[in-house]
Amino acid sequence: MTKAVVLGAAGGIGQPLSLLLKVNPLITELGLYDIVNTPGVAADLSHIDSPAKVEGYLPPDDGLAKTLKGADIVVIPAGVPRKPGMTRDDLFKINAGIVRDLATGIAKTCPKAFVLVISNPVNSTVPVVVEVFKQHGVFDPKRIFGVTTLDVVRASTFVAEVIGDLAKAPSISVPVIGGHSGVTIVPLLSQSSQPLPSGYSQEQIAALTNRVQFGGDEVVKAKDGAGSATLSMAYAGAEFAEKVLRAVKGEKGIIAPSFVHLSADAAGGKAVQSEIGSTLDYFSARVELGPGGVEKIHPIGEVSEYEQGLIKAAVPELAKNIDAGNAFIHGSKL
Numbered sequence: 001m002t003k004a005v006v007l008g009a010a011g012g013i014g015q016p017l018s019l020l021l022k023v024n025p026l027i028t029e030l031g032l033y034d035i036v037n038t039p040g041v042a043a044d045l046s047h048i049d050s051p052a053k054v055e056g057y058l059p060p061d062d063g064l065a066k067t068l069k070g071a072d073i074v075v076i077p078a079g080v081p082r083k084p085g086m087t088r089d090d091l092f093k094i095n096a097g098i099v100r101d102l103a104t105g106i107a108k109t110c111p112k113a114f115v116l117v118i119s120n121p122v123n124s125t126v127p128v129v130v131e132v133f134k135q136h137g138v139f140d141p142k143r144i145f146g147v148t149t150l151d152v153v154r155a156s157t158f159v160a161e162v163i164g165d166l167a168k169a170p171s172i173s174v175p176v177i178g179g180h181s182g183v184t185i186v187p188l189l190s191q192s193s194q195p196l197p198s199g200y201s202q203e204q205i206a207a208l209t210n211r212v213q214f215g216g217d218e219v220v221k222a223k224d225g226a227g228s229a230t231l232s233m234a235y236a237g238a239e240f241a242e243k244v245l246r247a248v249k250g251e252k253g254i255i256a257p258s259f260v261h262l263s264a265d266a267a268g269g270k271a272v273q274s275e276i277g278s279t280l281d282y283f284s285a286r287v288e289l290g291p292g293g294v295e296k297i298h299p300i301g302e303v304s305e306y307e308q309g310l311i312k313a314a315v316p317e318l319a320k321n322i323d324a325g326n327a328f329i330h331g332s333k334l
């Protein structure tokens with residue numbers, strides 16, 4: 001039996017993500033929570049002929065606790081999205097409070113669940129969850145993940161576009177490390193499983209890197225005030241959740257980048273810190289998943305001089321974002 005929960009389930013990401021989880025045969029129970037519309041979303045999804053039993057709750061009558069009861073994995077896309085002209089950090093004031101309150105619910109009701117944080121800015125909301133868990137004495141770094149999968153999905157797609165063969169996109173793997181906003185997103189194109197065309201220039205590499213780093217802005221601009229990526233994010237979130245669940249069921253060798261607390265694998269975390277020349281507590285690294293969550297943090301490995309420069313630029317920005325998350329909790333009462 002596996003219970004998955006979506007917090008923010010009635011939103012632009014929440015609805016298609018809940019649909020994808022509902023049709024995932026690994027999930028037998030699906031709990032949906034939002035401040036609006038969850039009973040309707042749950043009723044709608046419950047007619048789909050897949051195994052998961054669906055329930056939807058609103059805040060009254062302990063709706064959050066009822067949704068979270070018995071959860072094995074909790075995905076959080078609750079919070080406001082960007083409009084043109086905004087950075088992800090502009091969302092922090094509102095989303096940090098939302099994520100803090102939801103994390104408090106998880107810490108009290110299902111502290112052993114895997115927590116997948118989608119709400120932006122991920123570089124700061126993950127530290128918010130971690131600090132809340134610490135305050136409740138239930139912090140396990142192996143179980144809390146910032147979802148950076150959309151950057152990985154974008155990198156595969158854009159490389160497939162460059163080689164003019166979208167059919168190859170699903171099999172192309174490009175590690176994307178660092179964090180999830182602007183310059184903290186570091187695609188390692190030199191490690192792409194699909195080599196770039198011969199003669200692909202440094203200018204072209206820089207342009208492709210920039211497209212991955214600012215892919216979110218492409219969608220925000222195209223949606224023109226109606227929000228940010230929702231469908232591609234739902235796809236990416238469902239993909240990462242499935243990887244976590246497959247690893248829990250014993251599948252070996254599942255490796256995916258995710259923004260984690262580097263103490264999740266002390267030796268691996270230290271090795272990454274030495275590669276990036278910093279003692280940052282968090283980094284999106286290639287994480288090997290196992291039955292308990294993070295099993296191993298893999299080293300970054302060989303990178304080009306250009307990518308080394310990208311990592312150097314990411315570190316101070318990440319430090320600022322992480323500090324903001326920590327300060328939010330330590331400056332406010334729970």
Ligand SMILES: NC(=O)c1ccc[n+]([C@@H]2O[C@H](COP(=O)([O-])OP(=O)(O)OC[C@H]3O[C@@H](n4cnc5c(N)ncnc54)[C@H](O)[C@@H]3O)[C@@H](O)[C@H]2O)c1
Pocket residue numbers: 007008009010011012013014033034035036077078079080081082091095098101102117118119120121122147148149150151180227228229230233
């Ligand atoms: N990690 C990523 O790669 C990534 C990608 C895309 C979007 N995002 C982020 O995901 C978040 C959601 O985006 P969206 O497009 O779905 O927004 P949305 O506005 O369409 O949906 C958000 C949902 O959260 C709900 N919500 C608000 N406060 C809540 C609370 N206290 N408890 C439960 N639910 C609450 C809202 O009612 C709404 O249904 C944003 O912060 C966005 O920036 C992250």
Ligand SMILES: O=C(O)C[C@H](O)C(=O)O
Pocket residue numbers: 081082088120150215216217219220228229
């Ligand atoms: O760009 C955004 O604000 C949403 C998300 O983080 C994305 O990368 O699409």
